[in-house]
Amino acid sequence: MVQTIRIEGAAREQAGKGAARATRRAGQVPAVIYGAKQEATLLSLDPRVIIKELQKGGWRSHLYEVVVGDAAPVRTLMREIQFHPVTDQPLHVDFQRLAPGQKIRVLVPAHFLNEADAPGIKEGGTLNVVRREIEVLSDPDQVPDAFEIDVAAGTIGDTFRWSNVKDSFGTEAVLGRDFVVATVAAPTVEEEVVVAAPAPAPAAPAKKGGKK
Template identity: 60%
Template structure:
């Protein structure tokens, strides 16, 4: 089931872009906790705690207990992270409160099992992943940590869909009304044979090589007929 991660925060008094910039100058990441029909709580986090969660993955499906110093402990999900366009560091984080029994929309990663023994992959097929995460609606206390799809019997041309997941764990798909594709075993790509290329012999370059033979001399003109003998 879903992990619950404890993360510490401090309260901040002022809202707005100027206050957020001042929080960043102090070396903290500004954030807000909202939802559940309660007033928003302005908070700030140690950037090391935030980066730890972002780099280990799966934060979209984790529950977080945001422990505010000298304040309440909020049960939340990490809803949105804004990043600096140059440094790619987090600059603002939104946490949404969740109530017990309520359904929340989360993205759950998909894990593919027995890829090395898959019938289709051993035959030369390639695993083509369409969705590495699936968006679902799940109860806050029953959010799956991940979904599993077994590839052992998958053949070339087979599609792995929502119905291929071993256990939905009570979650409902965000895409309703169809058994959508998650992955497939694609046929191997075969290169077409190239036709042999015939290279024509180069034409002789004018002005080089042997000179053409001279034309044969014209035959000598026929001898003129002898003059008739004079009569005596």
């Protein structure tokens, strides 16, 4: 199930671009917690904490308990990270505060099981993944780490849909229909191209006569 990760930050008193630049000059990343019909909370974070979460992957599906100073932990989702266009260092982080009983909208990775056993794959076909992540509405305490789809019986032309997910963990797909997640595509046939050798150039006509 979903991980809950604790992040500690320092209070930030002023909003605006100037205050954000000052925070970055101090070696910190400006951030904000918003939502649940409450006033936004401004804070700053150690950039190493954000980079660590990025390296782990799946940060959009994790719950974060954010602690600012002596205040009570705030249950959040990390919604957006802005990056420097050249250095790729984090510039700003947005957290969404969760209200009690609120379902959250998250992207959950799709994992495909037994791909090597699928008859269509053995015949040279490929698993064409349409959605590597599936967006769902979920209870914050029931967000799965991944959805699993068993493709062991997949033959050429088969389609795997949302209904083929082994366990949806009580989530609800945002699209609201039985959408395609992956297909087994036929092998690509490459036509052999025969390049004809160029015809030999015609011989130059013999010169008549000559020196006497």
